[in-house]
Amino acid sequence: MSAAEILRVEDIDVFYGASQILFGVSFGVEKGQSLALLGRNGAGKSTTMKAIIGIAQAKRGTVSVRGTQVQKFTPDRIAREGVGFVPEDRQIFPEHSVEDNLKIAIKPGVGGRVDWTLEKIYDVFPILASMKGRMGGRLSGGEQQMLTIARTLMGNPDVVLLDEPSEGLAPIIVEKIGELIQRLRDMGTTLIVAEQNMHFCLDIASHVAVIDKGHIVYRGSIDELRANDDVKKRYLAV
Numbered sequence: 001m002s003a004a005e006i007l008r009v010e011d012i013d014v015f016y017g018a019s020q021i022l023f024g025v026s027f028g029v030e031k032g033q034s035l036a037l038l039g040r041n042g043a044g045k046s047t048t049m050k051a052i053i054g055i056a057q058a059k060r061g062t063v064s065v066r067g068t069q070v071q072k073f074t075p076d077r078i079a080r081e082g083v084g085f086v087p088e089d090r091q092i093f094p095e096h097s098v099e100d101n102l103k104i105a106i107k108p109g110v111g112g113r114v115d116w117t118l119e120k121i122y123d124v125f126p127i128l129a130s131m132k133g134r135m136g137g138r139l140s141g142g143e144q145q146m147l148t149i150a151r152t153l154m155g156n157p158d159v160v161l162l163d164e165p166s167e168g169l170a171p172i173i174v175e176k177i178g179e180l181i182q183r184l185r186d187m188g189t190t191l192i193v194a195e196q197n198m199h200f201c202l203d204i205a206s207h208v209a210v211i212d213k214g215h216i217v218y219r220g221s222i223d224e225l226r227a228n229d230d231v232k233k234r235y236l237a238v
């Protein structure tokens with residue numbers, strides 16, 4: 001693990017019952033990098049995310065956050081180590097206002113660090129400021145996705161994991177979410193974005209790991225992937 005790495009996944013195997021889903025998956029992300037974990041439907045992206053946040057147990061291998069092995073920790077403890085997670089199914093509180101959804105999530109980060117306040121969230125997500133009193137359940141899919149990302153940031157994580165943020169959203173909304181994630185990246189947020197949609201990731205990610213049938217089959221910078229037609233055709237259906 002290099003000194004600058006915030007998170008490293010090393011050689012993990014994950015099983016659901018008797019079926020092996022991940023086979024020796026390894027990658028790392030350094031502070032300020034944004035890594036796209038790309039792969040087709042069912043390739044193992046969500047399972048990798050779950051293994052990092054402690055919801056799926058790795059049978060072998062390690063997950064380290066700033067050099068500390070966390071693979072045996074509870075999800076709550078892993079969150080306290082600075083790993084923020086934006087789930088695919090959004091999990092916002094429908095009966096609570098946008099502002100309450102955000103306030104519920106306020107927590108200092110590792111060492112008491114506070115990068116994100118409500119004011120800053122409203123500055124970066126003006127749409128949430130304009131609907132702070134609206135019930136979570138009344139938001140559109142794209143607004144809910146923004147709220148979920150904002151809520152995760154309220155916990156001041158060192159690294160933010162996003163599981164398929166473009167899933168199920170109309171193209172125009174996907175573009176807006178993409179611009180938002182770009183802005184977070186430009187602010188220096190360390191990101192891991194699991195996606196099927198390579199085009200969505202081209203403008204967001206600095207680095208890429210491609211997963212196929214539970215194996216990492218390619219790692220490189222985003223520019224290297226852009227130039228690699230073979231990998232794009234073989235694993236990303238483009």
Ligand SMILES: Nc1ncnc2c1ncn2[C@@H]1O[C@H](COP(=O)(O)OP(=O)(O)OP(=O)(O)O)[C@@H](O)[C@H]1O
Nearest residue numbers: 016019021039040041042043044045046047048196
């Ligand atoms: N709870 C489970 N029990 C058994 N098999 C599962 C379970 N969840 C996922 N799988 C299988 O594990 C494999 C990887 O699934 P995973 O959800 O990690 O893929 P993914 O790349 O995130 O795909 P998606 O785009 O569908 O979310 C798939 O073959 C899936 O059918």
